[in-house]
Amino acid sequence: MKKEYENKQVYFVGGGLASLAGAAYLVRDCGFPGGNIHILEGMHILGGSNDGAGNAADGFICRGGRMLNEETYENTWELLSSIPSLDHEGMSVCDEILAFDHDHPTHANARLINKDGEVLDVTSMGFNNEDRIALGKLMIAPEEKLDNLRICDWFAKTPHFFETNFWYMWQTTFAFQKWSSLFEFKRYMNRMIFEFSRIQTLEGVTRTPYNQYESIILPIKAYLDGFGVDFSLKYTVTDLDFEDGDGITATAIHYEENGKKGVVQLNKGDLCIVTNGCMTDNATLGDLHTAPKMVVDRPMSGELWSKIAAKKEGLGNPKPFFGNAELSNWESFTVTCKGNKFLKLIEKYSRNKPGSGALMTFKDSSWLMSIVVAAQPHFKNQPEDTTIFWGYGLYTDKIGDYVKKPMRECTGEEILTELIHQLHFEEHYDEIMDSIVNVIPCMMPYIVSMFQPRAMSDRPKVVPEGSTNLAFISQFVEIPEDMVFTEEYSIRAARMAVYTLLGLDKKICPVTPHRYDVRTLLRALNTSFR
Numbered sequence: 255m256k257k258e259y260e261n262k263q264v265y266f267v268g269g270g271l272a273s274l275a276g277a278a279y280l281v282r283d284c285g286f287p288g289g290n291i292h293i294l295e296g297m298h299i300l301g302g303s304n305d306g307a308g309n310a311a312d313g314f315i316c317r318g319g320r321m322l323n324e325e326t327y328e329n330t331w332e333l334l335s336s337i338p339s340l341d342h343e344g345m346s347v348c349d350e351i352l353a354f355d356h357d358h359p360t361h362a363n364a365r366l367i368n369k370d371g372e373v374l375d376v377t378s379m380g381f382n383n384e385d386r387i388a389l390g391k392l393m394i395a396p397e398e399k400l401d402n403l404r405i406c407d408w409f410a411k412t413p414h415f416f417e418t419n420f421w422y423m424w425q426t427t428f429a430f431q432k433w434s435s436l437f438e439f440k441r442y443m444n445r446m447i448f449e450f451s452r453i454q455t456l457e458g459v460t461r462t463p464y465n466q467y468e469s470i471i472l473p474i475k476a477y478l479d480g481f482g483v484d485f486s487l488k489y490t491v492t493d494l495d496f497e498d499g500d501g502i503t504a505t506a507i508h509y510e511e512n513g514k515k516g517v518v519q520l521n522k523g524d525l526c527i528v529t530n531g532c533m534t535d536n537a538t539l540g541d542l543h544t545a546p547k548m549v550v551d552r553p554m555s556g557e558l559w560s561k562i563a564a565k566k567e568g569l570g571n572p573k574p575f576f577g578n579a580e581l582s583n584w585e586s587f588t589v590t591c592k593g594n595k596f597l598k599l600i601e602k603y604s605r606n607k608p609g610s611g612a613l614m615t616f617k618d619s620s621w622l623m624s625i626v627v628a629a630q631p632h633f634k635n636q637p638e639d640t641t642i643f644w645g646y647g648l649y650t651d652k653i654g655d656y657v658k659k660p661m662r663e664c665t666g667e668e669i670l671t672e673l674i675h676q677l678h679f680e681e682h683y684d685e686i687m688d689s690i691v692n693v694i695p696c697m698m699p700y701i702v703s704m705f706q707p708r709a710m711s712d713r714p715k716v717v718p719e720g721s722t723n724l725a726f727i728s729q730f731v732e733i734p735e736d737m738v739f740t741e742e743y744s745i746r747a748a749r750m751a752v753y754t755l756l757g758l759d760k761k762i763c764p765v766t767p768h769r770y771d772v773r774t775l776l777r778a779l780n781t782s783f784r
């Protein structure tokens with residue numbers, strides 16, 4: 255432990271990946287005493303959006319499944335190289351994930367399915383010349399000119415773009431909607447330029463051995479436990495106080511713990527590192543016979559961010575992100591089955607064994623449904639005779655094609671019924687239903703809040719101008735060149751926050767400049783003419 259840190263405390267608001275990564279950088283790179291690091295989480299569990307829970311009797315649930323990427327998650331792999339695996343002695347989490355992934359490479363054979371249940375040939379992106387020109391112009395447009403623009407604004411004169419194979423695959427792989435931020439779409443095109451030429455198989459997507467709660471969060475938590483990091487759960491931070499006058503110095507943290515209010519006073523030298531936005535705020539679950547509720551009021555992170563942004567300049571503007579849940583929601587569902595009948599049917603249909611495929615999208619479905627079948631088991635406590643898969647719908651207010659209700663009003667059983675029809679598996683309906691343990695739908699009103707159109711200045715800097723002890727780490731900070739809705743973004747933000755606030759002169763892995771690589775560019779150009 256470094257003597258200079260003996261009396262300093264660091265408080266992380268939020269217990270998601272960003273805060274866990276920040277704590278890991280503090281102990282690993284700064285020699286900061288673990289006992290002086292406090293992680294304050296509003297929920298009953300750590301991990302934030304990286305969840306994974308359940309059992310064989312009640313069904314399993316993960317709100318999302320993460321596709322990682324070996325070529326672009328630079329700081330993620332670097333950090334996970336220092337985290338010991340919980341399952342393989344002597345191995346790091348990075349080695350464990352990559353070894354698993356290399357044993358289970360992704361090569362999807364069924365990416366788009368039409369309303370007749372036919373798997374489409376998606377070798378061609380389906381562009382015409384106008385589409386190519388519009389996309390090309392976007393790739394070179396300066397970001398400063400894209401404030402508040404939506405994808406549909408840019409392609410307003412080329413509506414054909416939204417009918418291309420490319421758009422169906424790109425939008426459902428990354429969960430873009432036509433009204434999503436153009437700025438963010440452009441960042442994805444730049445950062446994922448090499449993914450463009452393999453979007454039809456999603457080769458190159460990296461998977462974890464189990465759900466990310468078990469494969470990423472728990473090992474980092476165990477690593478931090480080894481340093482005595484202090485975790486507080488059900489501890490909601492409701493406000494921060496600041497020193498009067500110019501500059502930004504946080505002086506107190508207001509919180510509620512089990513309904514009781516309290517204040518932590520910050521002493522000189524203490525730091526406060528805040529997750530200012532959470533995409534799974536207000537997420538609710540249903541079950542086989544219950545639809546989840548859409549709760550939009552008072553998202554925990556958005557509320558705190560609004561309060562503090564009103565107190566000081568330079569702390570961003572949460573309104574575009576947490577102001578319109580109708581535009582920022584979608585819904586996922588996790589299906590648990592006894593036996594593997596359903597998965598075997600999907601395997602035959604898609605020509606992909608579990609874990610080797612990727613998103614299968616029912617492109618004509620009004621909810622725009624996709625499913626993903628991970629390698630089994632996906633949970634450590636998942637018995638051999640139990641199988642699971644995950645799916646989602648992007649447009650939850652639309653009436654289903656077979657179940658005549660908006661997705662968000664449907665029970666798990668109704669969502670599954672719609673899916674069985676989209677797959678044209680009607681003749682197997684009864685045997686599939688007989689095998690179902692549960693279908694747990696999850697409504698997420700703010701899941702794509704970070705994709706909402708915005709001005710560049712709406713996201714604060716990781717360490718805002720004039721800050722002496724406050725930093726932001728989340729998907730809602732401005733990091734040049736990087737793209738949100740990724741684990742990497744939160745980890746990168748955490749690294750920037752810790753190194754900057756502690757004045758550490760150490761390198762942060764830069765964004766790899768794939769978009770300047772001639773071979774990658776040529777491949778992308780070729781793909782656009784396929």
Ligand SMILES: Cc1cc2nc3c(=O)[nH]c(=O)nc-3n(C[C@H](O)[C@H](O)[C@H](O)COP(=O)(O)OP(=O)(O)OC[C@H]3O[C@@H](n4cnc5c(N)ncnc54)[C@H](O)[C@@H]3O)c2cc1C
Nearest residue numbers: 268270271272296302303318320321491532555740741744
């Ligand atoms: C459905 C889904 C699919 C995804 N797919 C991918 C993918 O394919 N690839 C990929 O890389 N990433 C993916 N992600 C994104 C990735 O999971 C997130 O970017 C990452 O988990 C964000 O980490 P975070 O710590 O910044 O925030 P979060 O994980 O959102 O955690 C924030 C935590 O802070 C807590 N909190 C917030 N405010 C307060 C407060 N005021 N007081 C106390 N606690 C507070 C919240 O309760 C939460 O636990 C996906 C996410 C979801 C939900």
